[in-house]
Amino acid sequence: MRRYWNRSLDGGCKEITVRKKKKRKKTSHSVWSKFLSLRRKLIRSIAGIRLQIVRLNERIHALQEQVNGLQGGASPGSSVSAFLRGRLNSRITVETTAGTIFGTLIAIGEDYVQIAEPNGSIVIIPLRSFLSIA
Known part of the structure; x- marks a missing residue:
């Protein structure tokens, strides 16, 4: 409870007590x-x-x-296959996603080629792995 003094114009002082306002509870x-x-x-x-x-x-x-x-x-490898048919049984160098392969082109499939390397091994390369042909 707070106490206030009422000072009116007539000079008399009275003590007025006022109740404190209730705080609103925050709704949780x-x-x-x-x-x-x-x-x-x-x-x-x-x-x-x-x-x-x-x-x-x-x-x-x-x-x-x-x-x-x-x-x-057209199928994605048709233009590559057409180019390679003219180079069958000749030496080519193919740059692939796995590295460079050098050898003789011995077979052309629908979506792959076979190359015989100089050491005698045969490599089968999917046409989708080709980066360049020389």
Whole structure:
């Protein structure tokens, strides 16, 4: 309890007591309300992720169509196979993702080539691994 002095114009002083204001209790969030809040945030996050996935799938589809357009419907190794048919049984050097291979081109398959190295070993190389041919 606080005490105040009332000073009025007539010069008399009276003691006035006033009760202290009650403080509002802060409402503590119950576990249930916290759970519901987290659930709403999670649902919003999942919706955002789904939207991103849809956009990425659209982008992938567009890029795939561009690649198919550049290939012209032909298989990826057809131009390489056509080039190598003219060099059958001749010496070539192939740069691959695994390294450089030198030898005689002895066979051409649908998606691979066979090269006989100078030491007598035969190497089978998938066309998708080719980086350059010399």
